[in-house]
Each structure stands twice: as C-alpha cells, then as structure tokens.
Amino acid sequence: MPTKTMQRKIYKPSEIVDFIVIGSGASGGIMARELSRAGNSVVVMEQGPRMGPGDFEHDELKYRNLSGITNNPNTNPQTFRSDPNQKATRVAGRNPLTYARIVGGSSAHFNANFWRLHEIDFIEGSKLGPIEGASLVDWPITYAELEPYYTKVEWEVGVSGLAGASPFDPWRSKPYPMPPLPVKSSGVLFERGGRKLGLHPYPAPMAINSQVYKGRPPCAQCGLCGGFGCEVMAKSSSVWTVIPEAEATGRCEVRSDSYVFRIGMDQAGRATGVHFFDNKKVEHFQKARAVVVCANGSETPKLLLNSATPQFANGLANSSGKVGRYLMFNKGGGVAARFENPLNEYKGANVTRVIHDFYDSDPKRGFYGGGGFDARSGGPLTWGQSVPDGTPTWGPKFKEYLESYNYWMTCAGHGTSLAQETNRVDIDPELKDAWGVPAMRVTYKDHADDIKHAKWMVERGKEIMDAAGAVQIDPGEVGAANGGVHLLGTCRMGNNSDTSVIDKYHRTHDVKNLFLCDGSSMVTSGRGQPTQTIEALAFRAGDHIAKFARRGEI
C-alpha cells in the first residue's frame, strides 16, 4: 500500500499514454495494476469520486434510499420496459441497474460473496442446450484456463474461506490465503438444517479479511457490507487492493470525477483516446494507444453505442449487433425464517455459510437452472417495510413484529438467468442525463425457466429452514425482474465475430486496439456471485493484453 506521501502520477490529456482503462471497479482496478506493472503508462478514467476510509458512513438511509454512492436517478436516469414493443419509462425514485459510482466501483459496496464458477458453467451450451427462447452457449475458455487466475484473485486481493470443504467445489491449485470468517447464528442454523437434509453447507468464501492481510486489517464485523464501503478496508475492494498497487508503479494515474462519454476513433478504424467531462462538466480528450473498457455490464454497452461513427454506425465494435444484448442478472428465490432465540444478524459480515448441492442444472426437474444458497440478513433499515402474510402492517401487532427483528434470518437462493437476445441495454431515444449524454434504456423479461427455477429455490429454502427448526417461515415472492445489481453478458466473448463482441482475449472483434473486460464479458450468468469470475477474467485479460503490447500486436 503506498504511503500517504507518495506522489501520484499525473498525465496531461495531450500525452499519448499506452492505455486508458475506463472504470476503476472490480475489473478496472486489476486491469490497471496488471498493465502498469507490465511497464505501460495507464490512465484510469473513473466517473465517480475518490473516497477514503473516513468518508464512508454507516448511514443506511443515505446509502440504501438516497443513492449515496450509486447513480442518482435524477442526474443519471435510466428507462425500463419488459417488452421490446413497449415504450420504456423511468421508474419512480430508482434506476433498474445499480452499481457504485466511485473509485473502486461496485467492488467497494458489494457484499463480497466470492464464488468461483464451476467447470460446468463454461460448457452448459453443449451439455444442456439448446433451450428455446435462450442463447445458452459455451464460453470460448474453460475452467482449466481460468483456474490459475481464480487462484491469483484469491491471493492478490485477499479471500477468506476453507478450501476442500465443499464436495461440490471445482478443483483448485491452492487453498485460500485466509481462514473463513467467524460463523454467525444464521450460519449455524443454516448448517444445522442443511446437514439434517443430507446437504453439505460449508464456510462461505468471502472477499473479506479474516486476519491482517497485505497490510489491511481483519473485518470489524460492523454488519454493513452490501451497499456500503468498508471504512476499515477489510473488504477486498479494488480501491484498497489493486488500485494503490497500480499507483505504486508510478505509471498509473487514477483520474476520478472523469466521465467518459465517447471513445475517439480515427479514419483507419482505430481508437485514439476518450472524450470525457471533468468534475466541472468541462470536456477534454485524453490520447492513448489503446483503450480498455471496464465500465460494467450496463455502462460498457452504453458507451459503445454512444460512440457510433459513420464507419461504425450501429455503435462501436457492434458489427455483430450484439452489443448490449444478452443482459443477465442472477434470478433467485429464498425465504425468511424466525427462530426461538435471538440471532442478532445485524452484527457481523453478511454471509458465513453456503450450500452448493443444487449448483448443477438437473434435466429431471423439467427446466434449466441451478444455484447456491446462503444464510444472510439485511441491516436494520431494511426491516418492517414488508411483513409476512398474516402480520398486520400497523398497530400493536406490527410493533411486536418490529421487535422480532433479531430473531429472523434469510435463506437466500442465488441462481441462473438465461441469456436472451431481447434482454438488453441500449440507448433511450429521448432521455438524456445531466451531462446531455443519451441515457440507457433497459429491456428485460425473465425466461420462463428462470422463474420456475426461482420458485423451486423457494421450496428448497423452506425445507432448509424447516429442518433448522424455524418457528415461522416467510417464503419470498418470485416476481418479474425489473432490475439488478449483477450486470452481465452485454458484450459477450466468443470465437465467432457474428455472434459475440470480444474474442477470448477480450479484444473487440472490430477494433484492434479496443478491449472490453468486466461483467459484460460473461457468456452465462453463473449462479449468483459473478465478481470473482470478473476479476479472474481481468487478471487473465491483463496478462494477454500486456503481452500483445510487448509484441507490438496492438
């Protein structure tokens, strides 16, 4: 970690740097570190501010209800529709696609559940496809190709967990660098229920320190992970891990409050740099030899589509027409359960036990889908807005329900979303953001199998909590998806330039010096916790892109 006195490198926009990385989140931070460590000059463009540990607050109202570190729907609006024939409209008070707009991106405010994909995830197309109405295809890479990078993520950014504990885990070349976090009451009950049913609950792998690691402290168990930045720096977010390491090379500038609105292109069809607004909304152009977009599954397609030129009239790198398509979330279902004694779930890191017995899709069920379960909870301010069936919404009985907060936990199922061509991010024909940049339009409808699987998960959740001895179970409702925080698949990788946007090295099929690497690269949704995969892809892409640069192949 660089000391406070270290001089941060600053480049002039007129200087031609080797790489611009757009976005400083889960993938962008890693990309910046790998490229700058390989000897390249790098400018990271981040639209959000840079926050230090002392800037993060335990203010649930601000962070959950008032878009404290996420996009404000007034200045960064989006529109939504479930049917491509409808006109998309704004949703009152919130945006459908949510991510953190700060240095560190969503890795700063995520819950830090860290699951590897399994071997099956990369080859479901050939094993289970085709599926009507969906585009279930194989990845152009295998688990074996990504495994060294999964391990690299665990050791470079810091992950706690117990290797070999789950009989369903894919093979690995190294254990986790840290032991698991201490178990919570939800984890104990979940484990009890799971074991009773013959399932195999195990300690949750989390991108949260359980001991001092690489100069950062262990978790203080404050209980506010999801939606919050970690003010003790125990969560392994890019802003505390790879970004300071990138800066320590002396070759990387992280330029915050810099909103890229267009990628510059020349007549020869090469990227020349990026047009961006500074914090006073003044336009600049940063020159570069190559551009890597790590802006996430919502902003990456928006930027490409907004960067259309006469030569690339449908948007940059979009000769396939696939930019923005195949948007996936992670559909799931679960239950809340009440127990006889207090669990105090508001204390401690979000999740401590996981079940992966139902990970694989099983054709016997009659639909596609698989997933994992975890034991978790919400912070105090999430409580009471809805009530279980039969509980009054106000009055003395409702007050009693409020008082029962500490007796509840959630058994949450995280599952699959099938890629569908019509589910997409594109540009709204009318709406613009506060910078005058055309806003994103989201079109999304669950595949019928996603809904069936989510409902199936609710039933499994009931069984687990029942076996755990719950005195009351409140099944979650499975409604139509109207937004998400796992923003995946919108610039998928593939070997065929007619059906994918990037190749297996994350280079766009259409523009030689333009690369994309983030949630948008994913080909299938995995089972719920995509970020370790996004980070492994970033380490792998960083390796290859640095090699291309060394060999003059960019």
Added chain:
Amino acid sequence: MAQTIPSRRQFLAAVGNLASASWIAMNWPDIAFAAEHAGHDMKGMAGEPSPPSTLTTLSVAEAADIDAIANQIVPGGTSPGAHDAKVIYFIDSALGTFFAAQLPNMRQGLAEFKSAYAVRFGADKPFASAPEAQQIAWLKEVDKTPFFTAVRRLTLLGLIALPKYGGNHDNIGWKLMGVEDNHFWEPPFGYYDKDYPGFEPYPGTKPYTA
C-alpha cells in the same frame, strides 16, 4: 443489552487485538476518523449539527395529524412508539429536503384524508385529537390508500434511520428492534453461534488451509 462502553474506545480495543502494531501506526488516523464519522456515538461528538427538532416544512396542524397516524402505526404504550421517537421531525425534514418531490402528493393525500374524515366524524375536531378507538377505526378504512402507505414508509424510515435525521430519538427505534448502537462486534453474535463446535468435514473431503 445496554452498551455502556463508548463505541470508539471499544473499536480501538478491537483493532488493537486483531491488527498488527505497524498496521495501526500506519492507518490509525483514517480508522479513528472513520469510526467517529460512521454515524455512531453521535451524542459525544462536537461539531455535529444537532438533529432537526422543529417543523420547517409541514404546518403544525399537518404535522399533528401525521404524527398521530405514525403513532398508530408504531404505537407507544409499555415501550416508546413513533411519537416518542420524534418520527415527525424526520418526516418534516425529509419532505423539505431529500424527499421534497413527494411533498405535493403528501399534502394532497393528507387533504383528502382530512376531508373524508370530516365527512365521517364531523369537521370540528381534527383526526389528531380524536379518541384512540376512533383513530384506529378510521385508519382501518384508509390503510390501503397511497397516502397511508407513504406515511407508513416514512414512519419506519424515521424510526430506524440515524438519529441525525430527526427521528429515532434516543435510539428508540433501534432499542425497539434490539439493535445496539456500536461500530463493530465480535463473536459470539447471537444465541446459536455461542456453542458452535467448529466445522466438521464431510466424509470424503479434505479441507486444507494455507
């Protein structure tokens, strides 16, 4: 359980237990700052503005009715309720600032609530001063309206959000839910993890560590 030790001191102790001395030396200023500003232990802090405690948006009459509704949503009695938690100051301040866009709808909803109430019970006395049984009877008739739903939502936010927003006075909301005002915790967290014997490996697996 009441916490008597100031959260900052506890926090310091925990970091001291868990982290290396050099780490603390290097990062202490940031961490101390974070602990102070994370919104806990507000009472002892100099320089923090005090929470809103007067009406700035709603009229006294409007506030009285909304306060009365809030106090039926989370009634007082053996333990304090929404009125005691001063939820109305949260609502008033919210509607004047971050939820200002909702103010016109709230006002219109309240006006409809009042006129319908007057048709039923007479215009001489407002809802706020009606006997409790009458308030409850009337709310049962209107508790599906958008206005009631909005007051309910604001009541809960005001009850549980940080006291600096005006409600959750004296941490009444958190106390009601059993939430302690602390910056960090250590295991055991709850009843069920107290005696956890440790993770027992499954037959055929070999857990291993670094």
